[in-house]
Amino acid sequence: MASVTLEKLNKTFGSTHIIKDVDLRVGNGEFVVFVGPSGCGKSTLLRLIAGLESISDGELKISDDVVNDLPPRERGVGMVFQSYALYPHMTVYENMAFGLKLAKTDKQGIEQRVMNTARILQLEELLHRKPKELSGGQRQRVAMGRAMAREPRILLFDEPLSNLDASLRVQMRNEIARLHHRLGSTMIYVTHDQVEAMTLADKIVVLRDGRIEQVGSPQTLYQQPATKFVAGFIGSPTMNFMPAELVGGAEAGCRVRAPGLGELPLLQDASGQNAGAELSLGVRPEHLRLAEADGENAFEIVNVEYLGNEVYVYLEPRVGDTLLIHRSEAPSDWQVGQDVALRVDVEHAHLFDASDRALAIATQRHAA
């Protein structure tokens, strides 16, 4: 087990700056998940930690040692890829033993470690098969077994489940979580999947264009996103954003006027903002409520999606560019074509300034 520390880490490919001044600490035994849009640098960051790419600038430490120039094999890091990358001509046993052979482990040691790993991952029955004789989920388990057999201090995963079908993903996600509990090893995991990120992570790192946008627990990122980008990225369906104008200036408390909602007193601290400041109001679909139409500010239900346990209701006209979404538990009586009025759970509303930074909750006023 080990911690990983990134200090002002940078990566350039030719003249293209890909990873920009990344500072991060992954604690011993922690499960950290990297998320962010395609091309933001998640895989590159993982490959820098593994030693598969060279570091352009900054420092990478594993526990107390600077490992910038240490070859991958000596870093004590195992990596699992999306593509499995198993050797097709080798059996499951040979695939798992391969790294140990290269590391000159003796035969008895190899057998012991492979069998132990196979037991943990329930691969014992499959050790003599070739990869083509396995299902997708079994192949992914072998890929994990191969990374684990060397007993690395740190396990890195790059979208390991994205080639699996939905039910297998759920099953493997559960297995990875249990593996982490059992082994207690330090894990860094890249995914596009919201549910994987929220359920597996002790800590989520949101990356944007090669920089860290925010780091925090799943709950912190969901409830207190620091920027509009994080607010829009975490959570599905995505947060509703509406233009909101500050009414009467900060002295009058934080009151905003938003289309379709009239005037709302919010809990945020608007100091530093002028009267008339153009802000952005963010409301998650479950915090947008529907009421009987009251004549003014009416919205029309244009689509209702029934998902079994919950219902998504889509509303027109659009506000700014946003097609507003309301989410509620099923069943629901809302019908396409119905006119409705909107209400907002003020205590769950978010407010972003002109530079897309979240306004903090005004603690004193909140307590008063």
Ligand SMILES: Nc1ncnc2c1ncn2[C@@H]1O[C@H](COP(=O)(O)OP(=O)(O)OP(=O)(O)O)[C@@H](O)[C@H]1O
């Ligand atoms: N070897 C390379 N040479 C030049 N550019 C590269 C190289 N590897 C990655 N890049 C560029 O670096 C950027 C980040 O790539 P990276 O693969 O890290 O993104 P990602 O966040 O993992 O994206 P995805 O979610 O699509 O997997 C991209 O713009 C990519 O084109």
Ligand SMILES: [Mg+2]
């Ligand atoms: Mg990637």
